[in-house]
Amino acid sequence: TPVNELTLQQAQDEIKPLRAKLTKWGKEYYEQDNPTVEDYVYDRAYQRLVQLEEQFPQLVSADSPTQRVGGATENQLTKVRHEIPMLSMGDVFSIEELMDFNQRQQENRDVEVEPEYNLELKIDGLSLSLVYENGKLVQGSTRGNGTIGEDVTANIRTIKSVPAELPEPLSIEVRGECYMPKAAFAKLNAKREAEGLPVFANPRNAAAGSLRQLDPKVTAQRELDTFMYYVPEYQKLGVKTQAEALDRMRELGFNVNPNNRVVHNREEIEKYIEEYTAQRDKLTYGIDGIVEKVNDLDTEVALGNTVKVPRWEIAYKFPPEEQATIVRDIVWTV
Numbered sequence: 290t291p292v293n294e295l296t297l298q299q300a301q302d303e304i305k306p307l308r309a310k311l312t313k314w315g316k317e318y319y320e321q322d323n324p325t326v327e328d329y330v331y332d333r334a335y336q337r338l339v340q341l342e343e344q345f346p347q348l349v350s351a352d353s354p355t356q357r358v359g360g361a362t363e364n365q366l367t368k369v370r371h372e373i374p375m376l377s378m379g380d381v382f383s384i385e386e387l388m389d390f391n392q393r394q395q396e397n398r399d400v401e402v403e404p405e406y407n408l409e410l411k412i413d414g415l416s417l418s419l420v421y422e423n424g425k426l427v428q429g430s431t432r433g434n435g436t437i438g439e440d441v442t443a444n445i446r447t448i449k450s451v452p453a454e455l456p457e458p459l460s461i462e463v464r465g466e467c468y469m470p471k472a473a474f475a476k477l478n479a480k481r482e483a484e485g486l487p488v489f490a491n492p493r494n495a496a497a498g499s500l501r502q503l504d505p506k507v508t509a510q511r512e513l514d515t516f517m518y519y520v521p522e523y524q525k526l527g528v529k530t531q532a533e534a535l536d537r538m539r540e541l542g543f544n545v546n547p548n549n550r551v552v553h554n555r556e557e558i559e560k561y562i563e564e565y566t567a568q569r570d571k572l573t574y575g576i577d578g579i580v581e582k583v584n585d586l587d588t589e590v591a592l593g594n595t596v597k598v599p600r601w602e603i604a605y606k607f608p609p610e611e612q613a614t615i616v617r618d619i620v621w622t623v
């Protein structure tokens with residue numbers, strides 16, 4: 290309901306829980322580096338509170354998150370606009386749903402979709418965008434809400450697997466996942482425990498907290514790593530398929546997960562899912578599913594994206610393995 294249609298009582302009833310949520314989320318994010326909601330969820334709630342307080346100034350109180358000037362609520366990292374939005378993915382939770390997704394794709398009248406998919410492990414980290422100009426790294430940023438991310442360039446430069454310079458003078462953006470290996474996660478939490486600091490709930494939160502630091506020296510100690518997986522302007526690489534794009538990224542010196550596989554039917558998809566469900570605990574990094582992409586890149590473009598997610602790829606999610614704070618893979622909505 291627009292704030293100008295609320296009664297004072299209704300505004301009061303909405304403000305109270307809103308402040309509590311924002312205070313909790315603010316603390317998790319800034320004091321514990323342990324965000325449990327995506328940035329845009331926080332930002333939207335924050336904007337609603339600002340609107341409510343503007344409409345009802347008599348309700349503003351000193352302890353409202355909006356009153357802390359540039360303190361625990363303002364994120365001091367510089368903002369970056371993603372010209373090509375960094376979408377998140379739709380997800381399915383069973384092979385049946387996955388095959389229905391593929392079937393619907395086949396029925397797409399506007400696009401002839403070859404049933405050839407590139408399967409990849411779904412790395413459980415946070416999305417990362419790297420921009421190179423003439424082969425030199427000029428910017429690293431997070432997804433943020435998909436359109437506005439945070440500049441983490443100085444922090445990215447401390448990650449060994451991120452090339453500072455490419456072997457070719459390319460001006461491209463490369464996207465991938467920044468993650469914290471399981472061993473680094475265990476070591477970090479043990480250290481924090483010993484220092485009486487709150488521990489991270491899972492490697493994904495630890496990676497997010499470590500990457501979104503103001504001080505690159507802190508990031509440098511966190512042993513972050515990357516797996517790059519996507520080039521929005523793939524035409525610049527002279528490739529036709531996602532599998533070829535991954536090979537080109539390997540040639541350019543990026544860390545690319547070695548376990549992708551081109552498949553053509555349900556049997557091969559099921560086999561891949563079984564293999565990596567079984568291997569999940571042995572991997573040195575966290576995965577929370579499988580990503581299936583239409584392999585032909587021009588078809589991906591033709592299929593495009595719904596207002597929320599690409600039509601050409603889907604994430605198959607494993608059942609959650611631990612009951613710690615599960616950061617839901619919230620689909621990015623515009």
Ligand SMILES: NC(=O)c1cc2c(=O)c3cc(F)ccc3oc2nc1N
Pocket residue numbers: 375376377378409410411412413414416466518519580599602
């Ligand atoms: N977590 C992942 O391992 C992973 C994630 C994505 C994405 O989120 C993703 C989002 C897009 F809009 C486009 C392609 C993508 O491809 C992806 N590929 C992956 N392997």
